[in-house]
Amino acid sequence: MARRGREVAGVLPLFQVESWLAGRLLVSVPYGVYGGVLASDSTAADGMLAAGKRLAEQLNARSLEFRSMTPVDETLPVTSGHASFRRDLPGCESGLETFLPRKARAAARKATERHALTTVFGANHLDAVWHLYARSMRRLGSVNYPMRFFRALAAQFDSDMVVQVVRYSGRPVAGLVSFVHRDEFMPYFVGFDERVDLYGVSQYLYLESMRWAVRNGCRVYDFGRSRVDNHGAYEFKRLCGFEPRPLGYQVYVPGGRPAPDLSAGSAKWRMARQAWKYLPLAVARPLGAWLSKSIPG
Known part of the structure; x- marks a missing residue:
């Protein structure tokens, strides 16, 4: 949260996801379509972004994802995978x-x-x-x-x-x-x-x-x-x-490492997704519920 005197100037809701598949992730917000920075002006927004990046580095997170409707950080590329x-x-x-x-x-x-x-x-x-x-x-x-x-x-x-x-x-x-x-x-x-x-x-x-x-x-x-x-x-x-309408999702990766890819469209998970379709519901439901904690949606 950013404050200017007694007034709230900005907030950045962040959730720490401990993923069995990808390690530690920071997401704003997991299981949600939208997230990112809410700020009264660009100064407050920049401060929130900088604080979020510092936190990602301190926690040794694999990535920090902003699920914004429009891009919020000029230094980060926009992922072009989703539209609203x-x-x-x-x-x-x-x-x-x-x-x-x-x-x-x-x-x-x-x-x-x-x-x-x-x-x-x-x-x-x-x-x-x-x-x-x-x-x-x-x-x-x-x-x-x-x-x-x-x-x-x-x-x-x-x-x-x-x-x-x-x-x-x-x-x-x-x-x-x-x-x-x-x-x-x-x-x-x-x-x-x-x-x-x-x-x-x-x-x-x-x-x-x-x-x-x-x-x-x-x-x-x-x-x-x-x-x-x-x-x-x-x-x-x-x-x-x-x-x-293209969404302005952006991902910050501390240390320049490759960003983890848990998206449903990733070729990495194609075979697993195909196999999943043939699981009995009695298996897929509880196993999916357990795995969902590792996939921030």
Whole structure:
């Protein structure tokens, strides 16, 4: 924290991650899309950056990562691996009829007409969403966070955490955990049951979340980040009418050593990710929960 007299001039939230895969990491912030420096002016920002670098050196950290929306340090290169997707929501639900592009709207409508999908909201559906999320992560070759992490988030965020389930014939087939901050709505953890192949369920899920957001006074829909090389998620968001904005992530590496690469798109982990897809869920869920502590998201 930077102070100017009695006033707070800047903050830099930093978390120390002891990674079994990469060693000690400092991240602002892990498991989050955004982070970095918050400062009232450039002098305070520069002071926070310098203090963060000194701390990384003192702790012998492998790297210090700033997950900023825009670059904060002129001396550091910008990693070009992620983009964010944000749009202003319409002022009323009827405006959603033209908010999504025609094809996305048609897919959501057909999902409703063909499959009689229903949506329910409520924290009591958190377990169902987590199981759907864990299935999807296994299918993608990625590790899942533990159920206790979801419960801790629910306890902390309370009504600012929105839990949503889509049902088909009474069965949960898709789920979404979203967060609300002021007038912004952010869908965050999503899961689908790949055993039930329903056309348009993704578009329907997100359209219903947009309806909830508009009904509850949200003005911005933040579709989160996607890796530029993750063509599925990246293109899906574009087809929903959201344009990518490159994120200003930057990494400081003390001593000029190579930065550790834990990204899902790294060739280093390609074989492991492929093998992960074939693990039984009874193995992938607890093992993923344990490994997730070493991967700051």
